Amino acid sequence: MSSQTVGVVPVIDISPLFGDDLEARRAVGKELDAACREIGFFQITGHGLSDAVIKEVYDTAKEFFAQPLAEKRKVAQPNPKTVRGYTAVGEQAFAYNEDTSAPGDLHEKFDVGPFVESDDPYFSVDVAGPHFIPNQWPEHPARMQLAWEDYFEAADALCRTIMRGFALGLDLPEDFFEDKIDKDISMLRAIHYPHRDEPPLPGQMRAGAHTDYGSLTIVRPEEAPGGLQVFTQDGDWKDVPVIPGALVVNIGDLMAQWTNDQWISTRHRVANPPRDVVANTERMSIVFFHQPNYDAVIEVLPTCVEPGVAPKYAPITSGDHLTMKFEKTHQRV
Template sequence: MSSDAFIPNRERAAAANADIPVIDISPFFAGGKRTIVDEIARACEEVGFFGIVGHGVHEDTIAAIYREGRAFFDLPRDEKMEIARPAPAVSRGYNSLADQSLGNTLASGVPPDLQESFAIGPLSAGTGPYWTDAHGPIHFHPNMWPRRPPGFRGAVSAYYQSMEALAGRLARMFALALDLPELFFVDKFDRHVSTMRLNFYPAQPVAPLPGQIRAGAHSDYGAFTILRTEAAPGGLQVVRRGGSWIDVPNVPDGFVVNIGDLLMRWTNDRWVSTVHRVINPPDAVRANATRMSVAFFQVPNHDIEVRCFESCTAPSNPPRYAPTTAGAHWRAKIVAARGEPLPPAVARTPVTAA
């Protein structure tokens, strides 16, 4: 079944009716906090997606991960499989082409995605119970590095660190946008289990299966995502309220940020974790068109309880979600992408798109 047939059964999750704004966040650190915070709050409520520039990430860091990432994906499959993902719940190492279906996190029977990927998590871990309990080894599994290219590990690690820093800055903006203390999220992310994934979408010399695309319709599982894209055929789209799709523009020298499930749960749907997908390139260029993106998924400490904020509830608007932990939600979604069913606390009833 095509993932196009499903959108989440929630009133506002497909609210991408407005244009996706691009926000220069540099004034936030030069005394212009209120204006930036208001722009971010509006984007999070109306669309769930926005672009950012003025982010402070050096262009050399971005160029390096694209150079080394493409060199890695150009390696023979057997060599890449030396660091194959070790288990369904562990987001590490290499996922081969058509090895998972993101659409299965919202529906069932969705064809596998036409992408390869490589994932890492935190670059270091502690030794206490938080890191070694039943769930610690899943979230802090050692990263798996290929033998080649020689510059790959350094480039990927440097980019991950730059995303950690940027995510920390964005978390301060999100807190103020929710009328919370600026440092509210600091202790929610001080032992975060964020993952980063390099996505490679190869050319399609053979026509895809019916309903098969580069990444099926899904929402992101964490608190928020920072995505670097490139201007290439077959890109990212978000769903509108009525079920139609709009393109997410590439942001030269910038990133795309989107709200994930956990911030939507925290805010009781005030902010939207909008469904999105990556489509195939047009038939005329399909046989030669490739694409690469880098996604940093900011995920809180795995034991943090995610409960709707009181400020986002009222007698007329009670909590829409039962409390969960960040780790439990993340693990369930990761496993679902590999074909196992979601537990009832995470699954949502799909409805046919208009």
């Protein structure tokens, strides 16, 4: 096992989490714990996510976004509570998550959620609301559904492994989170940042400053001008470098709440490329947002609050928390 820090974000080899050595797994857990307390971001190597699976979801997303707008709008997201399908450039503003006003972000995106076929009422709209509604798939590229379902399954399994590492880092039983994430309501998103010759509006970003919502986020970034930045505790925006083969991970608001803010849900953004760059600045990120079961009650963990001291947060279900956040991130028209 080895770890380092590149820029302000630690790089952690998580391969021991897949092995049989409990002490090696605990050691990784402690590295994860330290990163989440210091900045809430880290990069992971030894994650086991197949290059072929990553490439296929990336390639199909690129083909989809290259189509005319009218074609993409055939699978448009129906409403703010139904996060499935396509959202065009400027129709979302992440800064609304922080109750601030800003122009729409300079990206387009495509979202899918869990693909579950079951007669169990737990997954029905009447009980689950929008969390297990069917996904929308475009006609082209035809192989997109298979590619995305493969990536979703692999990323979801990776998140379960990381959550076991989180439990060890927090001095909890390794399987503490298992029954809270076995029917998770996670989402897979491709975010396309097109090249633009015209300047952005005042305050307009590729993705405005925000924190993520759930337990953790896994990002497959791309090396191109105008990238991910994190807001450090020193009050500075710092670039997150792209490391070949590594994935960027950050925790979200729900995990911060779970840990009574001992772990940090850090603000981040995607910066605009410098105006003096004349090359093509197009870029794309593949993002997996891990979110616990919709009925999982999120209350401060026993190892994160002193006996007799009231926790900062009242319990809330994962589903209610997620729905509240979604409704803030879309343009008010």
